Every structure is written in C-alpha cells, then in structure tokens.
Amino acid sequence: MTTRPLVVATQETTSDVKFDKTMEDRIADVLRRYPTTRAALLPVLWLCQERFGWISPGVISAVAERLGESAAFVEGVVSFYTMYYTSPPARYVLQVCTTLSCSVCGGRELVDHLTAKLGIGFGEKTPDGSFQLVGVQCLGACGNAPVIQINDDYYEDLTPKKLDAVLDDLKGRR
C-alpha cells in the first residue's frame, strides 16, 4: 500500500479559486448523476479537497457560485461533516480511532506512543508539516483493532512497532 501525500495548499488556492477545464469536466460528470444541482455539493467538495488540499473560504465561494447556492449554505454543509478540512492539513493525516473496540484493544497505547514519538497532541501538526494527529470516531474496522486511517488508507492490526515502520516509510518518501 502506498499512501499518497495530500496536496499542499498554496496562497492562490485559498483566496481566488477558479475551476479549470479538467475540474469543470469532472463537475459536469457529477452533475449528470442527480436530478438537482444541490445534490452534487458533497461530491464537488470532495473534488475540490482532492485538487486544492482543503476547503478554504475561496473554495467555498467558488463552489457556491458554481452550484447556485449561498456561501453560507455551503459553509453550513462543510462544517457539519468531519472529513472536509477547513484548514490546511499536513501531508499525512493520522486519524486514530478512539471508539470502544479500538480503545480497549490497544488504541490508547497507540495514541500515547504517537504523542510521545511526534511530540504533538490531537489536532496538532509536526513542525515540518509531515504529520497531523487527529482522534476520530469508529472507522468501521473494529475486528482489526487498533486502526489508523492515514489520508485515504486504512492501517489495521497495529502495534507501536508496526506503526513506527509505517511512519518511517512515509517520512522517507516525503
């Protein structure tokens, strides 16, 4: 498994966002799936996050304009869901499951280990922008607890040692 790093946000992508031809084509492909324009909101936000790295105020305005919604409505939706980044994320976001099955099967030890190793707590990033630690609710892989999702990929049946190997590999690839 090769976890891809997230897109690093630049100043341009955060303020005055314009959709290029590729993006417009992808949006058109999403729109034809639904009878209403509004239904494309979640998929279009996903496309934006993939392209720009996070859902900046500029992205919110651009999406609102493209789909004919108010920026307030789009922001309301963005803030309801946990997976849209409303600030630039690190290259690798370590999403540690903190719910019951993981918690009683080594998840807490994993959090302690990460906190000590990286020197960051939940919600924080390492100074070099490589890793960000996030505590999340049940990831739906309880049989292979403890579980961490790094960007889009699941890492299961982890121990501190296995996790070290994963992190060293990711850090080495940069």
Add this chain to the structure above:
Amino acid sequence: MEPVLLRARGVPGSRSIATYLAAGGYEGWKRALGLGPDAVVKEVLDSELRGRGGAGFPTGRKWSFVPKDHPGPRYLVCNADESEPGTFKDREIIEHDPHQVIEGIAIASFAIKANTAYIYIRGEFVRWATILEEAIGEARAKGLLGTNVLGSGFDLDIWVHRGAGAYICGEETALIESLEGKRGFPRLKPPFPAVVGVFGKPTVVNNVETLACVPHIMTRGAAWFASIGRPRNTGPKLFCVSGHVNRPGVYELPLGVTFREIIEEHCGGVRGGRKLKAFFPGGSSAPVMTADEVDVKADFDACAEAQTMLGSGGVIVLDDSVDMVAVADNIAHFYAHESCGQCTPCREGSDWCADILDRMAAGHGRASDPDTLLRICRFSSEGMTICPLGDAYALPLSSMVNKFRAEFERRIADATPLPQKRLPVLPWTGPRPGFGI
C-alpha cells in the same frame, strides 16, 4: 453452515465479474426480470428477510409501501454508511464480493420500479467506494446495468455517493438529506421515505447486507432462505465480533445461534484466558448484556425479549479487566460527537452524560451521579427525539448504570468530590436596572 454471503471470501479474484458469473452470479437478476416486480416483492416477503441495518424491519414490506400508482421517478438507496461502533460487515461483503451487492441493488430497484439507485457509502471507505465503482463498470459493460437491461426494456443506473464523516447519515432520513446535498439532519416521520424520500420521490433505503441476501433469495427461493434460522428470524446473518476475543472478525451464522456459541466456539473465547464481563449484542447502541446473559439467542426477537437489540450484529466483547465507567465514558463521547444537534434532549443530554462520566472517570464522582445519568437518559429516549440517536446513547448508558451499578457506586465511594460550582445569587434590594423608568 455453508457460507452464503461470504462464499467468495478467500476465493482468488473474487471481486471480478468473471468469478462472480462463474459461480452463478446475476442468475437471480435474470430470474427477477422474467418474473416481474410484483412476484419479486412477494418472493422477498415470503422469505421473511428482515433489514440487516439495525431496525430489523421486513424488507418485502418496506418495498410494498412504495405507492404503486406514483407517476414520477422512484429511487433505491443502498446504505453503506457503516458507522455503528462494532460493525464492519458491509466492508467485508464489498471487499470480497461487490457484485453480490450490485445484483441485490438491481433486483430491489426492479421490484420498486426505480431506474436510478445510489450507494451512499461512508466517506472514509475510499477503497471500498472504488471497488464498487469498478464493479458497476464491469456490470454495465456486460449489459447487466444501463439502458434496456438484457433486452427487458428496464433501465437502471447505479451511482456511488460518498458521505463525508457523519454517523447520523446512517439513519435513513438523514442519509436522504445528505444525498440531497444538505447537512444530515434526520426528518420527522411520517411521511416515510417510501412515500416522500430523496428528491421528494418514493425511496427505499436498504442496508448492504440486506441487499446482498436478495440475489440468493431469487436463485434459491424464499423457502430455502426461510429454512435458515427460525420463523420471523430467517436467513444467514453476519456477526462482527470485536474486542477481547481470541479471533475477532466477521462470522456468517444462521440467526438464532446463542451469543455463547459465537464468542466461545467461533471466536475462540475471551482473550488471555480472562473471564467475560459484558458484551454489546448489536453495536454500541444496543443495551449492554452481562456474562449471565450469554445464552440468549442472537436474533431480532430473542434480543428484544432480553430488553436489548440485535441491531447491526456488531458484538463487542469486554473481559473482566475493563472498567465500566470508562466504557460508558467512551460511548457517551461517541454519541455526544455524533449527535446532529437538532433535538435538545439528544444534543444536550449526550454532552451532559459525557461531562458527568468524564468527571466520574477522573475520580470526582458524586453520589447523585448515577441517578442523574438515568434521568437524562430517560428524557432522551422513547420518542423524545426526531430520530433514534436519542435512544442510541440513552439505552446503552442506562443499561450500564443499571446492570453495573455497584461498580459505579464503588467509583463514587473512592472519589474525591470537587466543590460544586454555583452561580453567585445575591438578593437585589435597589431599583431594578433597566426597568426603573
């Protein structure tokens, strides 16, 4: 029993349509197209299939609620927003046998005469959303989906729609709102989705596992399906076992096995030779059961008789090393985080419970805490909220307080109480500010 839903697990290349077709795949779809929608609904009604997502509502009946004379479009939605703590069965089905789900969606769509189906999958399941999209592409290339399927005159499109991280979107009306591009706020019912669903049209929402059962009912018949399990609780069921067992994982067993058999025989017993203390029978929203209740049958009716629920079949096993106050605290935090915020009893109640349990876990419990927890839970359950999330946190929390009260009391006896904060209220004697014109 011979595996039905998990028959492809371990078969090389099980995800490809070639493997699926070689194993008799899409035969149920062909048979359904020949039978016609009404006969398909009847077959599923006769099989007594009950929804595997948590509520256990008879699937055939849900389909039959769609108004027959409705002129406009109707929709089928496959609920793959698997987020209930302790549940990981849908992921297992999609990982090994996505075409089983696609075939089930096709048959169900045909039964309710829907030409568009959506698979709402939780945002975290990127890998499994891709697997489903590939499977849809394969089926479309073979003419099993798309326009005029197999010359029947029936059109069907299936789209994968990713959520974005919200437990509540597993509730069917919240899912519908989210699919429409809004915040996932559950709707007040009635009207039920079968009448007014997504985009205001009749909609049926079925769980992945429920839909995966449908092709087998079509190929092997309702009588075969009903012969597994016991009356009203028929068919194979996937049990997801996690927590302190030797072999956690997804097990396919007939409804009606006992929890003892699941834990001791299939999962190799409690880990490290420890003793069973408690278990959640159907995800963390189901009231907890003690070690003495391990002989209860794992099916919808037996669990309801035992004042709990089979839910999604997510069995979370806890050994005697766990602290029930910490477990309650963990669960309270989950629901406090996931409450959508519409209804006061759920939004405030789950937060208050988490605060109280945090304080208890930190060693500052008060004698009144267990009763306060029970009171908050009582005001949040049994119809006090729009959707069942109010019950989903209140019922397990109150069951933990009731069944393990001694443990809660012991924590309080050892506690160092903090001084209770009170707002300073002074008697006002002068003229009332702002009103003394």
